[in-house]
Amino acid sequence: MTDFLQVYAGLKAVLFDMDGVLTSNSPFHEAAWKDVVQHYFQVQIEDGDTRIHGGRAHEILTVLLGRQVTQEEALDFHEHKEARYRELAQGNIQPLEGLHAYLNFLTSKGIEPVLVTSGGIPNVALVLDAFGLQETFKLRITGETVKNGKPHPEPYLTALQKLGITAQQALVHEDAPAGVRSGRDAGCRVIALETTTGAAELYALGAELVVQNFDQLLERLQTPQEV
Structure with missing residues (x-):
């Protein structure tokens, strides 16, 4: 076990x-998946199905x-699903509690925030514009950047390579099983957010700490505890 603040002592990036x-x-993503999967494939997705989070459309x-999907099918589906998501999310999304305060904390420590997402450039622009974070996340690894998406470690390995740092100098924040596996297989420590997946599953996959939001994480930073 390691003292919580020591997790950040040698970090170059989060x-x-x-x-x-x-x-x-x-x-918004779940609603888009349900609408477009029903329209294209006449398949119903149940509420809370975590399989639709954190990966690429083809794999999901x-x-x-329960069958192989062609790249053409997946690409056509993905374009329509993402467009539907942006329709639903535009003007309605909010930053996770404590996000801006946590980013300020990282800046005060000289730790660079980096975006590593399966989302495409239009979705990234929607979120960063809404939260005023275009200048904060200068390095962005998106779905267009890599050949292999999460749970493959390539997205996080690509970020480490572009930063010129080791996995021990980085910390990953994820919420979905595919993302946690990706970060762990890249050699990084993972502190997970319990927004789409239960804490027990996130811990079982290798997350060292699970919190509900960044306010809670900042509280842990201010409290002498172990993680």
Whole structure:
């Protein structure tokens, strides 16, 4: 066990997933998935199905449909699903509690915030514009940046490579199983947000700490505890 503040002592960067981490926007994604999967494939997604979070459309559809999905099918579906998500989310998303205060804390420590998301550039722009964070996240690894999406470690390995740092110098924030696996397999420590997945599952996947939001994380930073 390590004293909580020591987690940050040697950090050069904190790597943030976007959906479910910067913002608790899963209701909009879930609604978009339900609408478009029903329209395209006549498949009903149950409330709270965590399989639709944190990965790429091709892999998620393969699991949901129980069959191989062509790249053409996945691309067409993805474009319509993302457009539907942006319709629902525009003007309605809010930053996760404590996000801006936590980013200020990182800046005060000289720790760079980096975005590592499966989302595409239009979705990234929607969130960063809404929260005034375009200048905060200068390095962004998006769905267009890498060949292999989460749970493959490539997104986080790419971020480390571009930063020129080791996994031990970075900390990952994730909310979904695929993202936690991606961060852990890249060699990074993970502090997870319990926005889309239960704490027990996140701990089982290797998260060292699970919090509900960044206000709670900042409280832990100010309290001599172990993680």
